């Protein structure tokens with residue numbers, strides 16, 4: 632028996648094939664079709680662990696990709712596309728793309744949910760004031776988000792690459808960081824405002840998700856990350872899954888992990904607070 636989606640919540644995936652703000656390797660722009668392929672693959676089915684059937688009652692629809700048009704401002708196109716989904720009462724799950732896409736997504740989400748809380752999985756804090764001269768680098772999105780007051784609370788997990796500048800930025804913006812060296816499996820996250828989940832695939836250990844541009848050993852297992860999502864208290868109203876780089880993946884393993892995260896995030900959204 633499937634869970635009854637009594638609140639008629641609906642989720643939508645949307646592909647964001649952009650990686651021009653990546654500082655090291657390109658390739659994340661090629662991720663969305665591969666995540667879709669893994670998601671709808673006959674190797675599995677569309678039931679979530681919390682018993683929602685994502686094929687039922689438009690529980691998960693596919694809103695297609697935001698297209699890359701030469702000369703167009705990518706950030707405004709992404710913000711508009713996400714706003715359109717929110718207006719249709721769809722809970723967006725964006726498939727990146729590099730982490731730079733999180734800024735325009737959160738701009739749109741914060742308009743609808745002004746007390747927004749963000750839970751960010753990543754090896755990196757991505758809070759540089761600027762990186763290689765680019766303030767919109769994938770190393771900077773959370774500095775922009777906090778400067779623009781888009782999030783009342785930012786919690787980061789999986790972090791294991793902090794340097795002096797990033798520690799100053801974290802203090803400056805009041806970010807709650809759980810460094811990987813301090814990880815305990817009984818950690819539990821509670822939010823009293825709508826929650827946006829930003830999931831950089833390199834938050835996982837590269838043993839679980841090798842298809843990332845910046846492999847950083849010592850990260851979360853897939854199961855640990857799923858536990859955090861499934862056990863968190865709060866209403867998840869939007870998400871992104873970013874930084875999967877198919878060019879350095881091994882046998883589509885990371886695509887499968889992206890698809891699993893997508894399903895379980897959708898299940899969490901449908902379940903409500």
Ligand SMILES: [Mn+2]
Nearest residue numbers: 754755831833
């Ligand atoms: Mn990262």
